[in-house]
Amino acid sequence: MERLLLRTVPGLAEQWRGAELAAIENIERIAGRPLPPFYRWFLLRMGESMGPLAYPTLDFSAHRVLACYAQKLVKPDSRFLLIAYESDEMMPLHLFYDFNAPARNDAMVTSREARGKELTDAFETLREMLAWGALSLFRIDKAPHTSSGSLKGDTPEFLTNLDSVMSSLGFEQPIPTGPLCRLYERPDAVMVCRGTPRSETGNRIAFDLGGSNLGTLRRILGEIATARVVELQMRK
Incomplete structure (x- = not known):
C-alpha cells in the first residue's frame, strides 16, 4: 500500500505527516478495542496530514477525530468509530468504521450523520477506499x-x-x-x-x-x- 501511494501521489512523501502515539492510543481507548492494523498504519503515516491525498471536505486527522469525541459531537460506540469528519453542512455524512464487518486487518467504511442511524456503506476496507481514490484521482482523472x-x-x-x-x-x-x-x-x-x-x-x-x-x-x-x-x- 505504501509503495502504491508513494509512486502514485506526487509529493506525498514530503507532505504526509503521522499522528503522535499518544493521540493514536487515545483513539484506541475510545474504540474500546485494538485498532485495525491498517488504521494504525494509516494514523502513523497520515494521521495529521494526508498531503495531496487529502479529501476536500473530509478530515481524517487524529486531532479532528479526538475533538469530535471531546466536544460530544459523536458518542463512543462499541460498533462504530469515527474516522473522518465531514465539513459539508448540506450533507454532513461522517465516515465511521463498522467493527461488525472486519475484513483483511481492516474494517468496513460506512457513513452517517453524527448521531444518526441510517448507514450508507462505502468500501469494505479503508485500505481499498484510499487506494481506489489515489488511482482514480491521480491516474484515471489525468x-x-x-x-x-x-x-x-x-x-x-x-x-x-x-x-x-x-x-x-x-x-x-x-x-x-x-x-x-x-x-x-x-x-x-x-x-x-x-x-x-x-x-x-x-x-x-x-x-x-x-x-x-x-x-x-x-x-x-x-x-x-x-x-x-x-x-x-x-x-x-
Whole structure:
C-alpha cells in the first residue's frame, strides 16, 4: 500500500505527516478495542496530514477525530468509530468504521450523520477506499482518454474471473482486494472496479478505465468482452 501511494501521489512523501502515539492510543481507548492494523498504519503515516491525498471536505486527522469525541459531537460506540469528519453542512455524512464487518486487518467504511442511524456503506476496507481514490484521482482523472461502465457476473466472487484476463493484458494488482473491489494498473492504463457493500444490487460493479490513447481503451475493453468471463456494459 505504501509503495502504491508513494509512486502514485506526487509529493506525498514530503507532505504526509503521522499522528503522535499518544493521540493514536487515545483513539484506541475510545474504540474500546485494538485498532485495525491498517488504521494504525494509516494514523502513523497520515494521521495529521494526508498531503495531496487529502479529501476536500473530509478530515481524517487524529486531532479532528479526538475533538469530535471531546466536544460530544459523536458518542463512543462499541460498533462504530469515527474516522473522518465531514465539513459539508448540506450533507454532513461522517465516515465511521463498522467493527461488525472486519475484513483483511481492516474494517468496513460506512457513513452517517453524527448521531444518526441510517448507514450508507462505502468500501469494505479503508485500505481499498484510499487506494481506489489515489488511482482514480491521480491516474484515471489525468488520463487523456477514459471510459466507464459496469461489470456483472454470476456469483459474488465473479471478479476473480477477470483477474486472469487483466493479467494476460499486462496489468498488475498493486494491493490485495476483496470481492467488491479491483485495482489493475500498467504503465499506460489503469482500471478500478468498485461495488457497494450490503447494497443488494446483485453481482454488479462499476468500473472506470483510463489510458494513454483511445485505441488502448478499445483493445482492453474488447479483450474483456471477448473473454466472456463477465458481462460488460458501457456507460460512456
